[in-house]
Amino acid sequence: MLRRRDLLASAIGVCLAPTLSRAQDDWPQRPISLVVPFSAGGSADLVARMFAQYFQAKYGVSVVIDNKGGAGGSIGSGFVAKAAPDGYTLGLGTVSTHAINPALYAKLPFDVETDFEPISPLVRLxxxxxxxxxxxxxxxxxxxxxxxxxxxxxxxxxxxxxxxxxxxxxxxxxxxxxxxxxxxxxxxxxxxxxxxxxxxxxxxxxxxxxxxxxxxxxxxxxxxxxxxxxxxxxxxxxxxxTVSGFEAVGWQGLFAPARTPRPIVETLAAEVKRIFLQPDLVAALQKVGGEPMPMSPGEFARFAQSERVKWGSVVREAGIRIE
Structure with missing residues (x-):
């Protein structure tokens, strides 16, 4: 038999379900904050602004770029991890913030495996x-x-x-x-x-x-x-x-706080694909060596995990550790 608090929780869930559904269906209705965990003017900032420009043109809502640099990108990423999972705070993640830092830092203000919803890579650089x-x-x-x-x-x-x-x-x-x-x-x-x-x-x-x-x-x-x-x-x-076998390629992708509603995550992933396959944007990226690499959220999650394995090995072999 259900306990009183279980019945209450179930009743609250039933009452909130239509509200949550409407919130997801109506998203976005107000400005979105896109946190870039590095200073303005860098490649992450540039790519974020490309996404913001095309997204704003379609949805008519502002995408505000919020540069929160420091600690190799961990400060800004930590802010995203703790933000409300409502689709109005997103993060620009990179090979550094989501593949290298977990092995590099003794302690991070977030768990890269559980505190984010991977949406899609944006570019390979x-x-x-x-x-x-x-x-x-x-x-x-x-x-x-x-x-x-x-x-x-x-x-x-x-x-x-x-x-x-x-x-x-x-x-x-x-x-x-x-x-x-x-x-x-x-x-x-x-x-x-x-x-x-x-x-x-x-x-x-x-x-x-x-x-x-x-x-x-x-x-x-x-x-x-x-x-x-x-x-x-x-x-x-x-x-x-000249140096046989040398290869080091960066990437940047879009993340949301964990537990962001799946319909919002899927909508964002579709938008990344639409935006980063625009011919003029592709041409602009190619001029500086960039290559679009949209994926589904599931594919991105698996890719990010494989990158953590790869770069974690480099960090350990190099003996680098930041306390």
Missing amino acids: PNLLVVNNKVPVKTVSELVAYLKANDGKLNYGSGGNGTSGHLSTVMFMKALGVTMTHIPYRGTSEEATALINGTIDLAIDSMTTIWPFASAGQIRPLAVTTPARVAAAPDLPTIGE
Whole structure:
């Protein structure tokens, strides 16, 4: 026999069901906050604004970009994890925040496995190996020789501890058997500024953000991190052409707080697919090496899990841990 509190809970559920159903059917009815866990001007910020522009045009509601940088993206991601699961707070997640950080940080303000609803990846992004214009090298092989001749004397930047750029450079150093000093910034845009003014010697980071500075001659591009060359810069070699087997590709995706209603999650996933297959957006991404990669929520969940396995292994092998 049902206890009194069980009967009460059941009655409340029955009463609320029509209200919840209407709320889901009417979504969205007010502005949506899209949290980007990095500073404005970086690749994550750029991709988020692309999504916001097309979503707003269809639904007539604002998508407000909320940049909450810090701790390798963990501060902003933690905010999303604790937000109300009503479809009005979303998060831009990356390979760093949802695949690398769980292995990198001793303690996170969220559980990456249970505190989020994966919606869909947005884009796959190559990283770009660049040096500032004062570093006397023009090819990867020249850089390899220069690093070995000056082992421990150079520094490199990243958009934050544990980001894809940070660990990609760790992988690069390990492959060459050299060391450099790491200087983390609060985002890729700050890192790019440091490259331009000569504060840091080298970086491997998102081509989406770095390429405009490289193509303008403000910094020197040497190679991409993808297995094959990219359409945006077909004459630029891959690192793997010189350093056999090297590959490091970033991605960005859309997440909601856990327990966000399934109809909202499915609607968002369909919108990601619609938006990121728009010909003009695809062309814009290709100019900076990006490639759309929409998936269903279930496919994205499995992909993110496989990425955690892959990058967790890199973190442990490198012996990096942030307390």
